[in-house]
Amino acid sequence: xxxxxxxxxxxxxLVGKEEVELDLNSPTKVKDILKMVSERxxxxxxxxxxxxxxxxxxxxxxxxxDRVLRLDDSVEAGETIQIMPPIAGx
Amino acid sequence: xxxxxxxxxxxxxxxxxxxxxxTFSEEMCRKFIGxxxxxxxxxxxxxxxxxxxxxxxxPLIFMAGPTANTLVPTSGRHxxxxxxxxxxxxxxxxxxGTWGARVKQAGLDGIIITGKAEKPTYLWIQDxxxxxxxxxxxxxxxxxxIDPVLKAETHKNATVAAIGPAGEKLALLAGVVHDGxxxxxxxxCGLGAVMGSKKLKAIVxxxxxxxxxxxxxxxxxxxKELMPTILESSKNFGKxxxxxxxxxxxxxxxxxxxxxxxGRWEEGAKKISGAxxxxxxxxxxxxxxxxxxxxxxxxKVEQGPYAGVDGAGPEYETMGTLGGMCLVDxxxxxxxxxxxxNRYGLDTISTGATIAFAMECYENGLISKKDTDGIELTxxxxxxxxxxxxxxxxxxxxxxxxxxxxxxxAQEIGGIAPEFAMHVKGLELPAHDPRAYFGAALAFATSAxxxxxxxxxxxGFERGLTMPELGADGRITRWEVEGKAKFVADCQFVMGxxxxxxxxxxxxxxxxxxxxxxxxxxxxxxxxxDLPEFFKTGERLFNLKRMINVRWGVSRKDDTLPPRSLTHxxxxxxxxxxxxxxxxxxxLLSDQYEYCGWNELGIPRPEKLKELGL
Numbered sequence: 001x002x003x004x005x006x007x008x009x010x011x012x013x014l015v016g017k018e019e020v021e022l023d024l025n026s027p028t029k030v031k032d033i034l035k036m037v038s039e040r041x042x043x044x045x046x047x048x049x050x051x052x053x054x055x056x057x058x059x060x061x062x063x064x065x066d067r068v069l070r071l072d073d074s075v076e077a078g079e080t081i082q083i084m085p086p087i088a089g090x
Numbered sequence: 091x092x093x094x095x096x097x098x099x100x101x102x103x104x105x106x107x108x109x110x111x112x113t114f115s116e117e118m119c120r121k122f123i124g125x126x127x128x129x130x131x132x133x134x135x136x137x138x139x140x141x142x143x144x145x146x147x148x149p150l151i152f153m154a155g156p157t158a159n160t161l162v163p164t165s166g167r168h169x170x171x172x173x174x175x176x177x178x179x180x181x182x183x184x185x186x187g188t189w190g191a192r193v194k195q196a197g198l199d200g201i202i203i204t205g206k207a208e209k210p211t212y213l214w215i216q217d218x219x220x221x222x223x224x225x226x227x228x229x230x231x232x233x234x235x236i237d238p239v240l241k242a243e244t245h246k247n248a249t250v251a252a253i254g255p256a257g258e259k260l261a262l263l264a265g266v267v268h269d270g271x272x273x274x275x276x277x278x279c280g281l282g283a284v285m286g287s288k289k290l291k292a293i294v295x296x297x298x299x300x301x302x303x304x305x306x307x308x309x310x311x312x313x314k315e316l317m318p319t320i321l322e323s324s325k326n327f328g329k330x331x332x333x334x335x336x337x338x339x340x341x342x343x344x345x346x347x348x349x350x351x352x353g354r355w356e357e358g359a360k361k362i363s364g365a366x367x368x369x370x371x372x373x374x375x376x377x378x379x380x381x382x383x384x385x386x387x388x389x390k391v392e393q394g395p396y397a398g399v400d401g402a403g404p405e406y407e408t409m410g411t412l413g414g415m416c417l418v419d420x421x422x423x424x425x426x427x428x429x430x431x432n433r434y435g436l437d438t439i440s441t442g443a444t445i446a447f448a449m450e451c452y453e454n455g456l457i458s459k460k461d462t463d464g465i466e467l468t469x470x471x472x473x474x475x476x477x478x479x480x481x482x483x484x485x486x487x488x489x490x491x492x493x494x495x496x497x498x499x500a501q502e503i504g505g506i507a508p509e510f511a512m513h514v515k516g517l518e519l520p521a522h523d524p525r526a527y528f529g530a531a532l533a534f535a536t537s538a539x540x541x542x543x544x545x546x547x548x549x550g551f552e553r554g555l556t557m558p559e560l561g562a563d564g565r566i567t568r569w570e571v572e573g574k575a576k577f578v579a580d581c582q583f584v585m586g587x588x589x590x591x592x593x594x595x596x597x598x599x600x601x602x603x604x605x606x607x608x609x610x611x612x613x614x615x616x617x618x619x620d621l622p623e624f625f626k627t628g629e630r631l632f633n634l635k636r637m638i639n640v641r642w643g644v645s646r647k648d649d650t651l652p653p654r655s656l657t658h659x660x661x662x663x664x665x666x667x668x669x670x671x672x673x674x675x676x677x678l679l680s681d682q683y684e685y686c687g688w689n690e691l692g693i694p695r696p697e698k699l700k701e702l703g704l
Contacts, residue, residue, distance in 0.1 A: 008337055009365030010329055053564045057554040058323040058599045066342050066668040068553045070564065085326055085364070086554065087335030087406065087599070 001025055001077035005037055008084045011060065014043035024077050030062055031071035033081070061086040092116050093304035094156025094614040095124075096199050099132075100220065102213065104288055105146060105205035107222045112202070120617065120627075121703060124199060125155040126182050127590030127631040129171030132202060133180070134638050143175035143280075144260070144287040146206040152193065152251065152293065153200035155592025159191040159301040159379075161313050162610045163320060163602070164594035166191050166379025168200075169276075173642070175287075176262040176280035176440070176495050177516035180538045180638045182589070183265060183281050186378030186386075187274030189295065190592060192249040196297035207289040212252075214244050217297040225291035230255060232433035234401065236292065237270025245296045252292035254435025257282030259485040261493035263440040267432060271401030272376055272386070277437030279517065279539055280495075304616025312609060317382060320600030324383045327599045328375060331387045332406035334364030339410075342553070343660065343668025344526040346415045346519070348469055349446040350512055350652075353660035353669040358419035362409045366421055372403065383596060389425050396422040396476075404428040404438070407543075410521020411442025416449060416475055423472035427479045434483025440495055443518035445478045447496045448488070450510040456503050463487045512652045515540035515644070524655045524673050527552050527568050531673035532578045535649045536682060536692075538635035546581040547595050559604040559621060560584060569671050575681030583628030590631060630702040633686075633694050637704065646692040649679055 005020045012018045015037070022028075022036055034048040050056045053070050062069040063082045075081055091097045101110045114128070122131040129151045136149045150172045157165035168190030174181025193200065197218040210225040223243075228236045233254045240250050249269060257264035264282030268274045276282075303309055326334065339345040340359035347355045360366060367387060376386030387403030404412065404424050412418065412427045431438045445467075451457045452467035459466065463481075465474050481489025491499050496518055500511035512519045517540025524531035529548030537545040551562035560580055584604060588595055593607050608624050611617075619627075636644075650656075651673070660669035683690065687698030694704075 009334075009363075009368070010326065053554065054556045055323075055601075057556060057564060058601060059326055061338055061554060063338075063341060066666045070554075082341065084338040084341065085330055085334040086338065086550075087327055087330065087332060087364075 003028065003033060003075050003077060004080040005033065006080060006082045011044065011047065011083050015041040027074040027076050030069050030073050030075060033075060058086060060084065092119060092615040092617060093302045095119055096194055096197055096299065098198050099200045099202060100198050101202045103205040104203065104207040104211060104290060109220045121630065123156065123587065123590035123627065125153050125169040125590040125592045126171065127586065129153040129169050129182065130631060130634050130638060133171055134634060137173055139641050141173060143173040143284055147204060148173055150203040150284045150288065151200065154190040154193050155590060157591050157593065157611060157614050159194035160303055160614050161309055162380065162614065163313060164381045164597045165592055166381060167592045167594055168193065169589060170266055170281045172281050172284045174279035175283050177540050179515055179642050179644055180635050181279035181281055182539055183276035183278040184589060185268050185274045185276040186594065187269040187272060188379045189249045189251050189268045191379040192295045194301050195299050196295045197299045201293065203288060203290060205288065210289050210291050212292040212294060215295045216245065217299065228291050229258060233267040233435055234271045234433050240292055240294050244294050248294045248296035250292050250294050253282045253285045254433055256434040256436045256483050256493065257286035260286050261436065261482065261485055262495050263437050263444065263493055264435050265437045267435050273402035273432040274378065275432065277439065282435050303614050305613045309610060309613040312613065316602065316606060320382055320602060323601035324599045327385055327596065328383045330364035330368060331385050333367060333404060333409045335406055336363040336409050342526060343666065344523050346410050346521050346523060348417050349415055349450045349510060350654050351661060353662040354664040355414065358417065361419040362413040362421050362424055367403060370421065371425060381594065383600060385596060391422045391425060394422060396426040399425045399429050401429055402432060407521045408438040408442065411439050412475060415442050415446035417470040418472045418475050420472040423476055427476050430479045430483060436483055439520050440518040441479060441482060443512060444492045444496050444499065445475060447499065447510050448492055451503055451507055456505055456507050461488050509653065512654060513541060514651060515648050517541045522549060524651055525671050526668050528571060528574055528673050528678065529578050531651060531675060532575060532678040532682060533582065535651055535675060535679065538639055544595065545585055546578050547585050548578055548581045550598065555598060557598065557603060571674060571677060575678050576685050579682050579685050582632050583625050586631040587624060587628040630704060633699065633702055634704055636694055640693055646679065649692055651675060
């Protein structure tokens with residue numbers, strides 16, 4: 001089983017692809033998923049390894065379907081999360 | 091006088107060609123701040139229950155904030171305030187760009203326009219000196235055309251606030267356009283039509299004054315210290331612009347589709363996103379005065395049917411209304427429709443929403459090709475979208491009717507047309523779905539100007555942004571009801587203060603908290619305002635606007651949402667949990683009234699007004 005991470009612009013530019021697949025068989029925290037992606041794609045590190053929800057929030061929104069995930073939330077094997085721009089209105 | 095204030099507001103009587111300088115006491119400034127707040131106070135004092143928005147006596151107020159023309163980041167905004175001819179209630183609209191700072195350089199905190207000029211006129215204000223100039227040669231011309239002409243006639247560094255043909259012809263969706271083709275618009279509430287009713291084509295300002303700052307060294311040090319945080323936190327926002335969020339909002343069920351009917355439109359949303367713009371027609375980013383974020387877009391279309399687009403690009407709200415609401419996924423067509431709105435001086439939100447309304451009327455046989463002069467008003471028809479904007483801008487054919495907005499157009503069309511008229515208090519919904527965020531549902535219902543996404547600006551905090559002073563810890567959820575009314579009201583108090591100090595709310599994307607903004611405000615003014623006074627002042631401004639509306643007949647009956655937002659779920663394939671929620675507005679309203687000290691009809695209680703010094 002795997003967790004799929006779909007990346008919107010500009011994150012997909014940093015990673016070089018629209019989707020990253022991670023082999024995970026057990027529930028994994030969002031912060032660990034981000035770490036795995038940035039270890040594989042160092043260009044993403046500048047965004048992913050901020051440490052706190054507060055610092056991540058202005059930079060990206062992490063969604064499971066339409067639910068906003070926090071760094072300590074868990075993702076089940078087989079699920080797909082999306083990393084998207086956080087912008088609100090204008 | 092405290093720092094931040096030039097100490098002068100100019101009153102202009104267009105009929106008599108007279109001006110007068112007004113001063114406000116420091117106490118008055120501290121109570122009502124500036125921008126939207128001081129504008130509301132002036133409007134309250136200078137109107138009555140029967141003041142017609144188009145009567146010569148009705149004031150049209152332009153107000154900068156105390157932070158304008160200082161080092162405070164994102165302080166380059168100003169407010170335009172009047173009784174709205176579109177809604178009949180309190181009207182305010184806000185613009186970035188350079189005009190707010192420039193009016194301070196001209197030596198003024200703001201301008202109050204009254205009277206009606208005998209013939210088309212523009213005002214040229216330089217360092218406090220005022221000239222009434224003939225604008226006959228500019229009448230009928232669009233805002234992009236006249237900007238260089240006015241600069242040539244006045245000063246190359248002047249900034250122009252102008253109306254286009256839509257405002258001249260009293261289209262109720264007309265706004266006031268600033269900075270020529272950079273097009274920063276005070277679009278909402280039809281205030282461009284108020285300017286048109288006074289035969290005032292433009293206000294051109296320039297000067298060499300500096301805004302006095304009480305503690306300049308402290309302010310400079312604080313801004314320098316926080317700038318790296320602002321730049322790092324806002325880097326995505328600057329890169330993608332406001333429309334960078336289109337796919338996110340579509341995924342979260344917040345993006346308006348097919349006049350708020352359809353549930354999902356993933357591929358369409360991608361085509362009109364900030365990312366798509368960055369990879370195609372984006373030429374460069376635009377920054378308002380004193381803004382390190384630069385979320386504005388400058389676009390150019392060089393080929394194809396929409397070649398010639400050259401200037402400000404569509405913002406998120408525009409993508410939502412001219413794009414998603416009409417199901418138009420042609421980015422260049424949306425850019426053209428946006429530019430036409432800017433040139434004619436039309437609010438893109440209300441214009442797109444009204445065209446979507448007309449498309450649904452067309453779909454249901456309430457209007458036909460006979461009414462549209464042969465235009466096929468079908469969903470997704472980008473050529474028709476562009477043609478309809480032209481008709482509305484010129485007020486030709488059906489454009490005359492649609493230029494009055496969805497509420498009045500629905501009354502005229504009759505039948506079930508009001509079902510499709512998505513507005514609150516007559517103001518068309520912006521591109522955020524009250525079903526996707528219950529905070530937005532309540533804020534749309536109780537915001538003074540009608541359906542407004544900015545007067546509470548809760549959505550960001552309901553999906554992760556933090557603001558400790560508001561208790562926003564990143565865990566406030568979208569559909570939570572318990573505690574939501576207090577949160578929305580507190581946001582309305584705070585955002586009312588931002589609108590009065592004239593800080594851009596997007597500074598929150600730069601990691602700037604309320605306490606930082608307040609610290610800058612105190613460094614500018616020299617005051618020692620603390621957070622309780624900040625919140626109390628915001629509450630005063632919110633209640634003042636409510637009392638203006640009460641004077642004009644507003645009560646609980648008006649604090650509502652369109653039936654579609656309250657009782658219809660979105661439809662179509664691929665629906666997620668988002669599309670299945672409906673806001674419990676009655677409960678939310680009761681909670682907010684109680685928290686705000688209003689009675690069950692939504693009227694502020696006398697003891698609340700006394701407590702607030704109103």
